[in-house]
Ligand code: SF4
Ligand code: SF4
């Protein structure tokens with residue numbers, strides 16, 4: 001250990017200064033009293049009216065300017081070296097430290113939004129890749145260079161591809177100690193204003209919910225690709241859609257929502273992941289891409305877009321330079337009225353998302369009397385079933401929500417007038433149906449009879465089962 | 479004192495005394511640590527670059543005071559948030575300021591793993607032996623016998639013994655500098671300031687992760703005056719938490735991150751994208767339409783049979799031929815026990831159902847797979863099986879074309895057991911005309927372009943598979 005006398009004086013400018021104290025800023029803790037070798041500081045005797053505390057009293061006749069008292073004071077504006085206090089004597093009655101302690105260094109120019117830049121890509125042959133890879137490539141094309149994750153089947157291949165690609169792009173893939181750490185690394189990268197993402201699957205997504213709530217509260221962007229597997233608990237690694245409830249209604253504690261996108265092909269895994277980054281920054285909110293285990297593993301043709309992006313830097317980011325120095329990312333609002341106002345702002349944002357970002361892919365809905373509602377891989381089986389039903393003379397159609405939150409109620413409403421029956425197809429115990437029913441109810445629509453085709457436990461509804469579900473509606477009507 | 483705001487606008491909206499006083503209790507060690515931190519940032523001239531990660535605990539509001547970039551983290555997660563910041567902007571100076579509940583209890587995993595990564599961040603750990611913000615509960619660093627609201631009769635060893643975090647961190651390979659300091663007298667305060675400055679310098683110079691544990695007074699929950707709290711730290715805490723440098727490794731600056739690259743050519747190369755050719759540019763128009771129905775293939779065998787590779791090859795070839803195609807590996811309970819099934823679909827325009835529960839073509843590499851899936855092949859379908867390993871195919875459904883081809887035998891003849899899947903593909907091509915043979919071969923060349931030496935034996939297996947089927951026709 002270094003002997004004390006060799007320690008550099010940490011306050012060189014103030015070494016021989018006498019102390020100065022504005023009594024209003026003294027909390028009367030007496031740490032300075034104890035330390036003064038000359039007995040210059042005494043416990044006060046009078047309560048200071050503004051604070052209700054008893055400031056110490058300074059009698060500096062014997063003071064040698066050793067500075068020990070200043071070093072003992074925990075308050076930033078407590079005991080201070082006289083030299084730092086411009087015109088201390090005259091300014092004694094002033095309360096404004098700008099005058100008291102002199103003007104501070106001038107701040108740099110305030111930050112401005114640096115927009116993203118589109119970079120043209122040459123025309124390429126279709127890739128033949130699996131869904132998780134397509135999603136990873138979509139993220140890279142969206143400009144994401146920071147991926148944080150924890151291995152979990154069946155989403156890990158996305159992370160593995162990122163671990164391969166990102167070091168060659170000046171980016172970083174970090175395998176975090178847990179999903180809890182991973183989501184918080186995303187929080188940090190998002191707070192710095194950069195796009196980041198994770199690949200996870202249901203149990204991992206559960207662990208990330210705390211962090212997602214913080215991200216929503218602090219309005220930090222980030223993209224979560226959740227390749228849903230069978231639950232609850234450890235469940236299995238088969239495909240399920242039973243995180244719809246979590247993604248749409250259960251993103252951690254508090255008043256939270258995030259856009260939830262539901263791709264149904266490897267192509268959409270790429271397109272919607274790219275889109276998710278744009279939406280995430282447009283709304284300063286996390287975005288969830290929900291796939292099922294099948295979609296993550298499924299290989300298909302994937303065309304690359306005409307452009308990729310170099311992300312900009314938002315004005316609000318805590319980047320770590322002069323222009324962004326005054327920024328703050330946080331979700332704490334101590335005063336109730338402040339927190340209420342913050343929540344109302346979030347509500348307004350959710351309402352704007354609800355109005356502007358509904359997406360659906362209706363197929364043969366124009367004249368459909370039986371409307372099948374399905375998303376993700378089950379929507380593909382449903383499309384096959386609709387085709388077969390049409391061949392059999394049944395006017396069937398497929399309504400495929402591409403956003404599950406917000407549920408594309410406007411498009412559904414358009415299709416409904418001639419529909420006699422809704423058949424909701426899902427690999428979940430009715431979570432998609434609940435979203436639809438809630439949206440119908442909020443829109444004041446009384447739907448036609450609703451039946452369902454559901455499988456659970458890692459099994460997707462098969463085309464034949466969906467066809468049977470469609471045909472059943474005809475029997476009911478006879 | 480430029481690193482502190484001139485006005486604490488964020489403290490009580492800057493009204494009245496809140497504008498210039500902290501929210502900390504009189505005599506709280508946090509104020510001293512704040513002054514040390516501010517002085518260190520000033521001395522190093524890194525105010526503009528600093529990002530302070532505010533924890534959960536009494537210092538949750540550090541951003542009221544520090545005129546630097548501020549991010550407030552969830553309880554215990556500050557090191558993870560710090561890493562997100564540091565990796566995003568390696569030039570930023572990222573400082574985690576955390577209390578004992580935050581760092582040593584709920585955030586222990588994040589703390590240890592960030593330290594072991596060694597990425598240059600600076601962690602200031604305020605150890606006051608108690609939970610301040612939530613009201614005086616037991617901390618992981620509370621002393622044995624210490625009375626807290628959750629250890630009203632004193633901490634018993636079974637409640638956990640006081641955790642010496644600085645020593646724990648110093649044991650790790652990641653950190654370069656670890657010290658424990660205190661604030662109870664002038665000498666310790668000098669050391670504290672020096673340690674905090676050094677810990678930040680380690681980061682500024684790109685040398686690595688640094689950690690300073692500060693034994694700090696919480697007079698409020700010790701139910702003591704500030705001065706007797708100082709005494710308590712000196713006499714009670716210090717013997718359990720000895721002060722001093724725990725690690726000081728001489729490390730040359732190493733932390734340098736490359737700039738993020740957005741070069742389109744690099745990106746495309748990493749994606750494995752090939753420039754479009756104007757010939758049969760995949761996915762545009764199939765050359766040999768299949769008709770309204772899509773075709774499905776199931777390849778079933780055990781792990782080493784290469785069913786997935788063959789399935790992917792069919793899908794790739796089909797897409798290159800202008801079809802839509804999907805491949806999906808076996809998924810769910812039946813994938814256990816080393817079995818491996820690949821489902822492939824090919825369609826003119828769009829594959830609907832990607833799983834092949836009723837495959838038009840079945841390729842079975844072993845007897846259990848054949849027995850299991852043959853009954854699911856619809857009428858008019860084709861069943862190919864490995865006649866080297868399946869001597870007795872058993873009873874097969876009627877009105878299906880059933881072909882036993884010695885996949886394993888062909889591969890063995892080529893001295894390369896691995897290529898039996900190519901023999902199977904050749905047989906499939908010859909038996910079904912699903913896709914033209916040159917397309918398969920071209921796709922094979924593409925797939926093996928990084929291992930050209932293996933191409934001839936794969937081609938030979940494919941051709942032998944074709945010949946075997948042609949021979950049966952003849
Ligand atoms: S500067 Fe030294 S002598 Fe003067 S009041 Fe402070 S502690 Fe006492
Ligand atoms: S140390 Fe500071 S706050 Fe405490 S009594 Fe002295 S002047 Fe007042």
Ligand code: SF4
Nearest residue numbers: 502503506536610696
């Ligand atoms: S409760 Fe303790 S740690 Fe918190 S501000 Fe008060 S004295 Fe400081």
